[in-house]
Amino acid sequence: MIDFLKGLFFVRKCLVCSAVLPDAEKDTAFCPKCLLEYEKLGRTICKKCGKQEKDCACMPDSLKGKISFSAHLFAYESALSKTVIFALKRQNLSTLQNFLVSQLANRLFSYDLSDYTVTYAPRKPKSVREYGFDQAEILAQGIAKTLELPFEDIFSHAHFSKLQKELNAKERAENAEKSYKLRRDVIPETKGLLIVDDVMTTGSTMAALISLAKEAGYEKVAVVCVAKTVGWALPVPAKENFL
Ligand SMILES: [Zn+2]
Numbered sequence: 001m002i003d004f005l006k007g008l009f010f011v012r013k014c015l016v017c018s019a020v021l022p023d024a025e026k027d028t029a030f031c032p033k034c035l036l037e038y039e040k041l042g043r044t045i046c047k048k049c050g051k052q053e054k055d056c057a058c059m060p061d062s063l064k065g066k067i068s069f070s071a072h073l074f075a076y077e078s079a080l081s082k083t084v085i086f087a088l089k090r091q092n093l094s095t096l097q098n099f100l101v102s103q104l105a106n107r108l109f110s111y112d113l114s115d116y117t118v119t120y121a122p123r124k125p126k127s128v129r130e131y132g133f134d135q136a137e138i139l140a141q142g143i144a145k146t147l148e149l150p151f152e153d154i155f156s157h158a159h160f161s162k163l164q165k166e167l168n169a170k171e172r173a174e175n176a177e178k179s180y181k182l183r184r185d186v187i188p189e190t191k192g193l194l195i196v197d198d199v200m201t202t203g204s205t206m207a208a209l210i211s212l213a214k215e216a217g218y219e220k221v222a223v224v225c226v227a228k229t230v231g232w233a234l235p236v237p238a239k240e241n242f243l
């Protein structure tokens, strides 16, 4: 009944072009035309492995040898991919969240996740206060529900350590952003942990979370994100050579 009333007062619009969506009952974020454009994102060729993004299993160098697998939907490159991620971070939009959950669940279908628990890379507390939600948490809960896997809140942001005093403002902000800790009551009930995030860039945050997961007793860790940055395809510059 509430959904019916909502349908009367809120016109659903395409996330990308703002066209009014024809079928108000259907859980969709895109008009048919933009959905076709969206599907092209997954068929774009990865510059590193030559596979389509939807089949690419590339990962940042910082994660190599540390995880069972890494999967993503598309590269954070085109205007459309940026529109999707921007909306995911800024708007608590269930149509987009549900859509991405089903895309991610499909992407994960080929992996054996029978001994995995699903968790997420927590958003900065400041951003959670600002926007009122954590998009990675919402996606992780959706994936767990869809794939019938257990969900656990494993990580939280650490409080400032004394060392923070010795850092300048910029360093403090960066340090805080990368400072995570395990929640006190983490007891692994599966051997594997699947960490969900929206965008993975250098993988340094993920590397920190993986260390914590291993510390907690998880034997294997896998990573799934909506988008990877194209920086992965480039070799890390060897600064030493230029000194
Ligand atoms: Zn559209």
Ligand SMILES: [Zn+2]
Residues within 6 Å of the ligand: 046, 047, 048, 049, 050, 051, 056, 057, 058
């Ligand atoms: Zn690739």
